[in-house]
Amino acid sequence: MTRLHLFDLDGTLMYGSAAAIEISRQLGVEREIDELERGFAAGELTPPRFAALAVELWADLTEAQVAAAFEGAPWLSGIREVWADIQARGERCAVISLSPGFFVERLLTWGADAAHGSLWPAVPFREPVNPAGILDAAAKVRIADELCEKFGLSRGDCVAYGDSMSDARLFEVVPVSVAVNADHHVRDVAVHAYTGRDLREAYELVGSQG
Known part of the structure; x- marks a missing residue:
């Protein structure tokens, strides 16, 4: 699978x-x-x-x-280990975030197959923000579809992990979702819910479920 x-x-x-x-x-x-x-x-x-x-x-x-x-950010433990296990299984992992792409893309060095953030001007800033490059909740679904096409997969092959209402639309269109340190608004639409500081534990909730 x-x-x-x-x-x-x-x-x-x-x-x-x-x-x-x-x-x-x-x-x-x-x-x-x-x-x-x-x-x-x-x-x-x-x-x-x-x-x-x-x-x-x-x-x-x-x-x-x-x-x-x-x-210096308070990253969850086990991110690299989870992504290494995903890839060892022949699966794919990606990050989709509304945050600046220049920050999000640094996660590629940790083993993500893809990392997508909002398109901000380069640092140091010499240009204004182009509103067209800033992502929203709907863009997460669009990018997920683009990644599926790139990897020869479908929405039915996806697992989503998120914490806020910006993830809810993506949760609605994939079969497996994990609310991570989320409030009830997101937990209520997720298949699984996890509270803690270790991504390995959230990942284990998914198991072989597809």
């Missing part, structure tokens, strides 16, 4: 945090990003608007700070 495992990043692979929060911590603007995060969660900010405001907030961001944010 060949399957495609699709992982969210913020709050899923990362425990209780997000790429934007970790980047903001490097710049000392945690309070400001927290306000934007609350506005986004409440539906007051669209993904493109959130990105535009974050770019302004991160005007002095450097590649070194992005690297430090990535390395």
Whole structure:
């Protein structure tokens, strides 16, 4: 059996945090990003608007700070091990996140077959955000379909892992889903639910189910 495992990043692979929060911590603007995060969660900010405001907030961001944010983030244990096991089984794994692509794509070095994030301007920022490049919940389904086509699979071969309402649409179109450290809104639409800090334990819930 060949399957495609699709992982969210913020709050899923990362425990209780997000790429934007970790980047903001490097710049000392945690309070400001927290306000934007609350506005986004409440539906007051669209993904493109959130990105535009974050770019302004991160005007002095450097590649070194992005690297430090990535390395210092509270990642779940066992990510590399899970992805290595997936590939040893002849299966595929990918990350699809609304977070900046320049952060998400760093997970390719951990063994992901693909990593897709929102298309932000290059760091250091010299251009504004292009709204067309910012992903939303619907884009996660679209990218999943594109990956299925690339790997010769279908939605029926997918397993999705996520924590927030931006993952709910993807959960609805795949047969197996795992809510990871999620609230009841997401747990209620997932096949499995996991609370903890080890991705290996969440992965074990799936077993051989396809």
